[in-house]
Amino acid sequence: MATFISDVLQDLKKSKTDLSNLIIVLPSKRAGVFFRHELSKITEQPVFSPEIFSIEAFVEELSQLQSINNVELLFEFYLVYKELTPSNKQDNFETFSKWAQILIQDFNEIDRYLISEESIFDYLSAIQEINHWSLNENPTRLVSNYLDFWKRLKVYYKQFTNHLINKGFGYQGLIYREALENVQNYIENTSSKMHVFLGFNALNTAEETIIQELLQNNLAKIYWDIDEGFFNAKNHDASLFVTKYYDNWKYFKKNPFNWVSNHYSKAKQIDVIGVPKNVGQSKYIATILNNLKANNHTLDKTALVLGDESLLIPVLNSIPKHITALNITMGLPLKTIPLATLFQHLFLIHKNPSSSFYYKDVLNILSHAFITPLLQIDDENHLNKITKTIKTNNLIYISIADLIKISPTHKLLFETLFANWDNNVSKALEQCQSLILKIKNALTLNKKENILSLEYLFHFNSLFNELTQLNSEYAFLNSVSSLYSVYTELLNSETLDFKGEPLEGLQVMGMLESRVLDFETVIISSVNEGTLPSGKTQNSFIPFDVKIENQLPTYKEKDAVYAYHFYRLIQRAKKVFILYNTEVDALSGGEKSRFITQLELEDIHEINHKTVVPKVPKTENPLIEIPKTDSVLKSIETYAAKGFSPSALTSYVRNPIDFYFQKVLKIKEQDDIEETIAANTLGTIIHNTLEEFYEPFVGKNITVENIDSMKSNVDRTVTKYFKEVYKEGDISKGKNLIIFEIAKRYINNFLDLEATDLKNGNTIEIIAVELENRLELDIPELHFPVFLKGTVDRVDKRNGVVRIIDYKSGKVDKNKLEIINWEDITSDYDKYSKSFQVLSYALMMDVFNRFNEPIEVGVISFKNLNEGFLKFAKKDKPGAYAKKIESLNEELLNDFYNELKNLIIEICNPDIPFLEKEIK
Template sequence: MKGFLEETLELIVQKHDSLSNHIFILPSKRAGTFLKNLIAQKTTQTSFAPEILSTESFIEKISGLSYASNLEQLFELYNTYLQSKPQEVETFYSFSKWGQTLLQDFNEIDRYLIETKDLFSNLSAIQEITHWSPDAPKTQMMDDYLKFWNNLDAIYQTFKNSLLKNNKGHQGLVYRTATEKLTEYLKTKQNNIFVFLGFNALNTSESKIIQYILEYHNSDIYWDMDSYFMQDSIHDASLFLRSHKKDWNYFKTNNFKGVSNYYNTPKKIEIIGAPKNISQAKYVGNLLRHIKIESPDSIKNTAVILADETLLNPIINSIPKEIDAINITMGYALEKTTLASFFNSFFELYLGNNSKGWFYSNLLSFISHPTTTTLINEKEEDCCSKISTTIKTKNWSYISTSKIKALAPDNVILSELFVDESYTPITFIEKCLHIISELKNIYTSQSNSLALEYLYRFNSLFNQLNTLIQEYNYVNDLKSLLSLYNELLSSETLDFKGDPIEGLQIMGMLESRNLDFETVIITSVNEGILPSGKSNNSFIPFDLKINHGLPTYKEKDAVYTYHFYRLLQRAKNIYLIYNTEPDVLEGGEKSRLITQLLTDENKTKDIKEKVATPIIIPNVKDLEIIEKDSALLELIKEHATKGFSPTSLSNYIRNPIDFYKRNLLKIEDVLAVEETVAANTFGTIVHDTLEDLYTPFIGKLLDAEALKTSKKQISTLVKKHFARTYSEGDITQGKNLLAFNIIIRYIERFVDLEITQLKQNSIKIIGLEQQLRVKLHFPELDFPVTLKGKLDRIDEENGSLRIIDYKTGRVEGKNVTIKNWEKVTTEYSFSKAFQLLCYSIMYNANNPISELQAGILTFKNLNAGLLKFAYQEGKRKSANDSIINQEILTLFTKELKSLVLEICNPNSPFIEKDV
């Protein structure tokens, strides 16, 4: 297959003996590389190579200006904005959010050679109408707002002159200047022949320049379009070319060259739907493997076109190992590297720093970053791990610099990273450059060439920022610096190096201009991506754009349509892959371009549709089974001897695997900073405070007046136990302050409830937080079994013995009422009843009883009073149901024995419950 460039070159070679005086202008540098290679192949004698330029380079040569970077433009525009003396001056950070949009508008205005005075006058009038109210006078804010729009032309002129003064320009200004200097430029090129190849959509500047050269200079132009589309008067693929052919004077006397007849030849077109981006990448990888196996040489003439360039990373990782050479036109985004996340983390660390110290989450994020550990642990092993563990153990929400340095007093790098001084943007950049220098020494010693390449790019980036900030003193805080850093970072890429001609080609839509391949794979053919949709990031309204000849989304869609169909013209094997699961981030529904293909009667015979879904092997979660080997039986025996607690047995009832991991293997929860008081910490503080409050009453009858006096101690006691249980956590603000006051309120309400009950009842405190142990004698086991636990409170109400368990969580009456003894050791919903009966057995073993009552006081529902254990045999509850006597204890002991024997049985494995 001959591509557009090869066919056109053959025609030019036939027409001219030598190409050395030719200047080829193409839409992209990429196409220029392929053209240079073709010229080398076609040339039979030694000669000077022709000049090959991309459009932007050609325009830059004509204008004599150089392109200003985006940040340079933004700084210069802000400088111009300040010169306009606005009533309320916006900070650079705030300005940069809308300044980018204004830059885009200025750029487009210049590229299309719009008369700015009329446009900005119309825009100002529209803004005034939008904010005008006939019934109310204009406010000062409205006056200031409209003043800005009235001054827009002056801002534009000043901004343009500032750039020209430095011999620079944004793209549009370079194009406008090139239009003005064209005749001067052509005088120096009298002996050259200009050849324009493969253009489509042209802005007004490009159109005027090309038309002038075609009419008044030795030149030629070749379009890349199929007659199938040129003959269709409404097809968007040829929208611009039909317009050029009709409107340009040149074509009234010259042929319209470059129109081919390939599109309607037989093709193999597959339209494949795949769910989400990763599935698309995996499908492409699988497709490439088949192509390589079936026809190894065809890979050299295969291109993967990424409509959504964020797919580059997953596509690279999906390339099969059978393909040994690939060429990637796009660069790898610098913001996706580990160093980018490291510096972002460093910025966040200092932005979150305040008078209280470093916020723990920012600090832990920075300390745990691989680059940080490389930097700090170079001098001291496991320093980062030590700091992280200490912060979590001591529960520090904010950490002072002195605390950090105390953990590693001899680590110089650590001392340099964490300082209390307030950084200016310039000193912060200097700090970043110093870090880069330290990392360079480490990576050099490790011979880590890839990391050094990343480091070099970040060194250049920070130096560029440093130069700009020193030239323009508008960036005065780290927040603005971070915004600038991210702006610069987002446009930086790491270029892949390789032979651009050989191997599989991976490129974006724009890089594919002028290039042809036998096999074309296009990904993300979805609405909002291909074409990109009706996004309109501009201050200029749609109607005003139409009136002044500026492009709208209609023209933008036509550009995408041209590129799409141009890729299909000469290709023989076409694979169009779209995402079947549209969402906001990954594009909308299947692209209209696919629908357009499917409705083309001349192409339907070539098209095959399918949906490619990954082979899904149902991940049926098998319940985990732990067989009891000798080691595990030894653990069980050890645990039984030390003592089963009601909580550990409840864990077993809920899920034997939880009991195995938590109580036998002692696997604790991951250590973390408790930024806000956790539920278990909350409960511990309540229990400890009540113990201190009621200890003076042990062995005595409660007295209402004494309780009223004790209430005064509640706040002090809660603060004391917060300090002990919540380590060094902060309770002076936020949710922790709320928790502190809630605990005080809970305990005050509890004491008030007791005082109310004392009006009609006598209550005697027998014990508080008593540690009890009892040996259970089971002949079936050859080792002792102990039941242990802590009883929150034992008292007598009107002579009746009561065991009380405090709960800060929600408990209901149904949780402590049983009707079937078997369920008490098999269903977790009765765990509260189970625990109360365990406490009753333990108390009875040490102090035999005739009867007692056991219940739960839940602080979330104190008004419900004591929720008493009850064994309900009939349909209706009675007062006797809540009495625990020896008969009840015997019945429960039987169930408890069955549970313990099951745990200790070597032939009964731990089987996971689906909870």
């Protein structure tokens, strides 16, 4: 395969150019590696390599300025800003950094495109006055400060650029402008060397001017890589820039234009594949690579180009194991490394100083992969102990003292993680570096297994060292929040570089790394609108129309840059796989790129379209079936001897497998921390409060005065039981406060209902509260004793009628206590579990032997108290005109007993397995 670089070298060799005496300028450092490789192929004998520069390095050489990173630029700019801005109008560094980064980008554009700062900043200032407040004779202080800011931009720019030049530093645009200033001096002192520029496309004005100056002085050659299919087409974005240079540069009026090639129209296999989601694309890339391997296709001339570079990790995880030669040209962003989440959590809890921390934040930190090993002592990890204590005591907020009390051994670690940073930047940096040292000491105990983790740690240590140096040199960071802002900026720019052989195997790269390089097989991912091209984004103080006026690049030029790279990638390729995300989501929208549509409309190549749907195996989740082995039956016998409770029996009715897990295996659901009071907690508090109120009156008739006395103690008693049941949970604010007030309202409403009943001439005698019962059942079919047990919330006698009452904090409908067919009571949990429960209480109390009065059983629902006492009833048929029996009699209780007995026999039957029910 003849690549663009090899064609250039052949042309230079053919013209008998002394290759050793050349200065090669390329769009990227990466291209220099491939240039040297191609150079070694065409030379028959050893030669000195020409000087090879990326365009940025070449321009930096011309300017004699040193490039510095964005964070240092911010600090240097803030120095200038503080000098030029009155103290009463100065922003702090954190606020300044948010708008200054955008402004530096604008300065960069202005310099790269050689725009007169005088005209553009005066123009911007005038626009703000015209658009907003120029007609206001008495502007507010805010308005005056705003307009004053725009007027000072020109001063900021001049002072900032002078400040940087005096220190020998520069941002990219300033370096370009200074390079242009020095180009004539450079030409005079470099007359013996020929410069070769190759593979360029979108040049800024400074680059254009520098290259033209060298061309006009016969010190340069330039090789373009453009296909005639784009060059000759009208309004094709791929040739937007190159055709402009061809038309406008004086050099090409008298000199040849190298080159317009003819590769794109040659036969190619182009597959356009729609794949759902980014992970789906990663997995399908693996399929493509496997197919290439199966067809004996070598991967040395294959490139995997990630349109969305965030796919790097899922793609690497999907690369087939048989691919051992792999080169990754992009770095792994430091922000994607697991260690980044640890420091993110730390900054989160320390940005707002506090003596205690939200339990989830604490557990997020302690359960982090880099922290958990530090809690290990011998065979015990104290994280489990801490988690259990937090859950047992319902600790929503935790202090260092709490943690030390739970695990005194780790006092120093807890202080390193959670000691208050006091909003002090130096202390924050010191604590972070101390933590890194602790983690390092733990990892080095098993160095071989932790090589990668130690590498991560090294990079974060370097990052915090840089922050420490910046803080000591500039001292502008005055809060943890401002430190976090700078930390985030540094984190976003730092990468962990991969090691690999740059010329062997599969090449994994981003779109910009592909400049000048050619491959026989190209796989391009994420070819969606908003990614390729990136779409309309405006991160600038300079309005769109002002950019047009001053010939600054807009999204149109940015789209053209991506169009050139996309088409150049497939220009010489023989096999092209283009993947796009078919799924609609908030960011990408699931729309394929206009580049794909353009390929279709050109009708030059036959394009194979397909949409890939992942193979989802049909998974059947068979219902669990547990046979009743001897050990299971033994457990059931043991449980029967202790006593079946009504709730246990109804859990079997609802789903036998739940009964098996909870009662036979004794597996309990894990208790979670109640941030918001749970329904069962609310119910417990109501039960406990009413038990305390009514227990002193057992065996007595209650009076209205008794009820009034209870009402005066509602607040105190409810608070006591909240603290007892909810432990250290906070009920002073938010939803918990509302639920606390609801509990008091429920009890007050219940007492009001009771008082009204008494005032209407009714009598109520309290027979029992929270009465525990246990009854042995007569079941001849079973050879072992069976008991029924349960606690009745309240038994009273109202106007001579005994009532067995169950309290429910939730809503209960009256029809759920009315039964027609007895067999339904042990089959329909949702409808009849309440009836089952209250009838069980009546049965185990042996009511007909204890009471001579009429007996009713039922529920008081606190959510619909207006319904009063909801009685159980037996109906003879459905409908409104059915006859109801609301008082218990022996026949009703015997009918229920028969159903209960059959249910227990089924539970104990060795031939009937525990079979899971489908719960809807």
